[in-house]
Amino acid sequence: MIKVRSIKRTTVLLTSLTIVMFGFGYALVPLYDVFCEVTGLNGKTGRIYSSEASKLVIDDQRFVTINFDSNINGNLAWKLKADQKFLKVNPGKFYTVTYTVENMINEEIVGQAIPSVSPGIASLYLKKSECFCFRNQVLKPGERKKLIVRFELDKDIPKDVEALTLSYTFFRALKDSKTAT
Known part of the structure; x- marks a missing residue:
């Protein structure tokens, strides 16, 4: 029972992490444009x-x-x-x-x-x-x-x-x- 609960928790954690990483990657393009505009890089x-x-x-x-x-x-x-x-x-x-x-x-x-x-x-x-x-x-x-x-x-x-x-x-x-x- 403990192993199943641990696997479910790990799955939820990894799924959440994947969604957060995808969202961050999607937001990088506009963030990069703002960064370049502000810094001139x-x-x-x-x-x-x-x-x-x-x-x-x-x-x-x-x-x-x-x-x-x-x-x-x-x-x-x-x-x-x-x-x-x-x-x-x-x-x-x-x-x-x-x-x-x-x-x-x-x-x-x-x-x-x-x-x-x-x-x-x-x-x-x-x-x-x-x-x-x-x-x-x-x-x-x-x-x-x-x-x-x-x-x-x-x-x-x-x-x-x-x-x-x-x-x-x-x-x-x-x-x-x-x-x-």
Whole structure:
């Protein structure tokens, strides 16, 4: 009798633990997004809209160097290169840079660019109004495209941030006619 009661108690305990763990795992995605937004970790950048752009104040006494990096995930037969290796920018002013991407095989491919900024704190101050990372990119066989990033570095970026790196990594994406350009 004691063994049966002990087995039932253990079963209830393990079932409860499984449900709690499942719930915690399900809640991790929104918790992670909040954590990244608060701390600036994971290099997620903000997006600025044209109505906000006219309110920007330019700090023409300060320069921050932005290094541009490009990467391709191993299973994507593309080449990606920033057309400029770096740019010295005034916080509060908009800049446009371009990347060149090329499909190296004889098949149409859809790719998705994932941005990253380091140091992580700088991601809170890099605001993009236009970016090829906002939409999937479709490249026909052998096609080459110029991709645009239009951004502003917020004037409130900490004074100790003198340089940052904006990096993009392209991954193969599922083709979706609504998001592909």
